[in-house]
Amino acid sequence: MNLALWIGAALLAAVALAGGITKTFLPREKLAVAPGGEWTAHVGPGFLRTLGVVELLAAAGLILPAVTDIAPALVPVTAICWILLMVGAMITHGRLGEAKFAVLNAVYLVLAVFIAWGRFGPESFTG
Template sequence: MEISYWVVAALLALMYLYSGGKKVAQDKERLRPMMGWVDTVPMPYVRGIGTLELLGAAGLVLPPLTGIAPWLALAAAIGFVLLQIGGITLHLSRGESRLIGLNVVLLAAAVAAAWLATVWL
């Protein structure tokens, strides 16, 4: 079960490091082609989401790796579940139902990571 957690957590962490890094470092014009929703959300919120993604990626990996507060991995995975529910809701409210595929995959992976993270409880 631990190996399964590490596979899922590593993939999620890489995805959120990339996504969060872009949201934190790039301006609205550079984000727009990939994330059309940035036009409807104030940039401080976009930056905040990016920061949460970076912190969550660290939370998936560092606590179990170091053995310090490994329950934080479960909290990070649950945070990603909530983040993806929000992302799906935003896309559906904008009439972008065809764009939720990645969100659904990330939601399923976050649910799996949360379940697998219970190994450290």
């Protein structure tokens, strides 16, 4: 179970890192024409950059606290924050009729639920 949680956290961190880098460093105009990025045309550049930084922090929060053994309880807390972020992403993609991206976000949400459940429960770092 511990290995599955580590793999899940690594996969989710990779997704968060990729999303964070693109939202933080790519121009909004380039993101708006990419598949699944149409929503970026409707938000301000500050919001987009902030969301990117939040995703970069999520990538770090899913891995670094456990690896460094500094506040490892932040891993499941980060997973819960990711769940909230994915709910917003699903709503956004759903409103734009982008069902496949909403489903992809639902997969990320389920993975985050697994990590939060596992790290708060049977494979807690504090127990």
